[in-house]
Amino acid sequence: MATDEEKGVSGRAEEFLQLFKKGAEFTQELLKENELLRYRLVQLEQRLRTHDASEAQPEQSRKLSERIAELENEKQRILEHMASVERENQDFATRYVEIEAENNNLANLYIASFQLHSTLDFREVLQIIIEIIINLIGAEEFAILLLDDKTQDLTAVATEGVAREDIPPVKLGKGVVGQVAETGDSHFAADVSAYQRNFLDPMACIPLKIKEHTIGVIAIYKLLIQKKEFAPVDYELFTLLAGHAATAIFSSRMYSESERKLSTIQGFIELLTK
Amino acid sequence: MPVQNILIVEDSPTMRQLIAFALKRLPGVRTVEASDGVDGLKKLSSEKFDLIFTDINMPIMDGLKLVSLVRSDANYRATPIVVITTEGAKEDRERALALGADDYITKPIQANRILELARKLLKSS
Numbered sequence: 137m138a139t140d141e142e143k144g145v146s147g148r149a150e151e152f153l154q155l156f157k158k159g160a161e162f163t164q165e166l167l168k169e170n171e172l173l174r175y176r177l178v179q180l181e182q183r184l185r186t187h188d189a190s191e192a193q194p195e196q197s198r199k200l201s202e203r204i205a206e207l208e209n210e211k212q213r214i215l216e217h218m219a220s221v222e223r224e225n226q227d228f229a230t231r232y233v234e235i236e237a238e239n240n241n242l243a244n245l246y247i248a249s250f251q252l253h254s255t256l257d258f259r260e261v262l263q264i265i266i267e268i269i270i271n272l273i274g275a276e277e278f279a280i281l282l283l284d285d286k287t288q289d290l291t292a293v294a295t296e297g298v299a300r301e302d303i304p305p306v307k308l309g310k311g312v313v314g315q316v317a318e319t320g321d322s323h324f325a326a327d328v329s330a331y332q333r334n335f336l337d338p339m340a341c342i343p344l345k346i347k348e349h350t351i352g353v354i355a356i357y358k359l360l361i362q363k364k365e366f367a368p369v370d371y372e373l374f375t376l377l378a379g380h381a382a383t384a385i386f387s388s389r390m391y392s393e394s395e396r397k398l399s400t401i402q403g404f405i406e407l408l409t410k
Numbered sequence: 411m412p413v414q415n416i417l418i419v420e421d422s423p424t425m426r427q428l429i430a431f432a433l434k435r436l437p438g439v440r441t442v443e444a445s446d447g448v449d450g451l452k453k454l455s456s457e458k459f460d461l462i463f464t465d466i467n468m469p470i471m472d473g474l475k476l477v478s479l480v481r482s483d484a485n486y487r488a489t490p491i492v493v494i495t496t497e498g499a500k501e502d503r504e505r506a507l508a509l510g511a512d513d514y515i516t517k518p519i520q521a522n523r524i525l526e527l528a529r530k531l532l533k534s535s
Binding site: 248 | 424428432517518
């Protein structure tokens, strides 16, 4: 028979055992709860990550779209700038060609003018006019006719490509040549390519004028084979010839006359002083 | 930059001036003018030239004779020669090229053509 003391020990042990069981159950529950919470945590973390990603994507996409739009604008601006630079280049190239042509024309005019006034010898002046017409204008057949103030006849004093005797003298005011000399206005054939040589109706006829006084004309009958028509610079050369050639011819004639008179006077003086 | 000498042999002063005027636009170029073939030969014997422009029709000695004499000179066998002709004078032009001329220009002279040829031939020489 168990004593009271033994019963008390057994009761406390039972009580402790119960308490221990409860503790073990509680611990088990806590572990389960912990497991559950960890699972929930993983789930939440996963959801959070998914949520972040889905939140971040449109933002990034928007930023990228904005950047693309910016770059597109920049590209457009660069393309427009390039097109403008290209246009400017084209413009410069055209202007360069124009200036180059203008430069050449001015050089031709300068040389023509320089040569015309480089001598006071009448024959040399005529030769220079011939050279200018051949080399700068590109004519093959032409004549220089001078007006005789007394007879009012225009007579050829120099020719190129045609014999001087073939050029008939022309009365002032008669025909194209006479009209040009009388009016002082240049004449150009309407269609150079269809022109047929006619000494009384030249392809081009330019008056040689000193102010309003015409001293003669240049009559052109044929251009060099490779020259199909007159170029703009030719008209400028004609204008220059109209004035400068006339002055050069007039001055050289005056000089020749004065030289001749001087030598006559000198001859007289020598004769008188002997 | 070394100076390159160009000889212009032409009896017409207008043409000589026109060619010289055009060539002056090239940097480092010096032009010497001669009024006919004999004058040209004198200039050629007194100094070295890198390019020669010569007219064909000239008094005393024409351009064809000049081209032939220049080509027979060992010092000038390789010097470029440009002859100046008229479009109609095809035979003269062909003879000049056969004698050793490198190229030709026709009248009326265009400054652009002179410059184009000078640039090309000075580079090749």
